[in-house]
Amino acid sequence: MQKRNYQKELERIIEENERAGIRPKLLLHVCCAPCSSYCMEYLTRYFDITLLFYNPNMDTPEEYGHRAEELKRLVREAAFPVEVQLRAYEPSAFLEMAKGMEALPEGGERCFRCYELRLREAAEEASRSGFDYFTTTLSISPLKRADKINEIGERLAAEYGVKHLPSDFKKRNGYKRSVEISGEYGLYRQDYCGCAFSKAEAEKRRQR
Numbered sequence: 001m002q003k004r005n006y007q008k009e010l011e012r013i014i015e016e017n018e019r020a021g022i023r024p025k026l027l028l029h030v031c032c033a034p035c036s037s038y039c040m041e042y043l044t045r046y047f048d049i050t051l052l053f054y055n056p057n058m059d060t061p062e063e064y065g066h067r068a069e070e071l072k073r074l075v076r077e078a079a080f081p082v083e084v085q086l087r088a089y090e091p092s093a094f095l096e097m098a099k100g101m102e103a104l105p106e107g108g109e110r111c112f113r114c115y116e117l118r119l120r121e122a123a124e125e126a127s128r129s130g131f132d133y134f135t136t137t138l139s140i141s142p143l144k145r146a147d148k149i150n151e152i153g154e155r156l157a158a159e160y161g162v163k164h165l166p167s168d169f170k171k172r173n174g175y176k177r178s179v180e181i182s183g184e185y186g187l188y189r190q191d192y193c194g195c196a197f198s199k200a201e202a203e204k205r206r207q208r
Contacts, residue, residue: 004147010166010168013166030052034187057091057193115138
């Protein structure tokens with residue numbers, strides 16, 4: 001089976017909407033300011049965007065608050081034309097989801113379930129509030145599998161009756177550009193995704 005090119009699929013959708021004179025409404029789930037930086041720079045040319053900050057995987061309320069404040073600062077200082085929705089910190093949702101998978105390595109089934117937890121919130125909100133599309137910034141990370149993220153997004157799109165926007169934002173030097181923007185604005189960058197499991201893995205890497 002030929003590997004899908006999600007970036008090209010996204011470009012086709014953008015071209016079709018532009019030809020039709022349509023500027024769709026997009027709900028973009030964001031995990032942090034650095035990952036959202038390039039995504040906003042790119043997507044605001046073609047979509048009216050609302051950001052959804054919902055990340056119950058964060059290991060502490062301090063980490064959650066820090067990332068949320070950095071996101072708001074980036075939007076303000078870069079003058080991105082977006083709205084921001086901040087969800088309350090509810091780690092119980094993540095801990096319940098992770099039960100029985102605590103010993104699994106990073107990058108496996110526990111992570112896939114975490115993608116789904118956050119994407120489901122985005123799909124629900126997009127359906128409820130009349131957005132044309134939903135997607136997530138998660139695919140910009142070189143450590144996250146775009147195929148799984150898009151597979152989950154497409155399944156949720158069918159469930160909630162709202163279109164999922166395909167993405168692999170690391171393409172076209174997206175990840176590199178996110179690092180550049182992070183440097184320009186002095187953004188807080190992390191070496192772990194946010195959960196206690198990834199933090200422990202990051203600590204092991206540092207020790208090695």
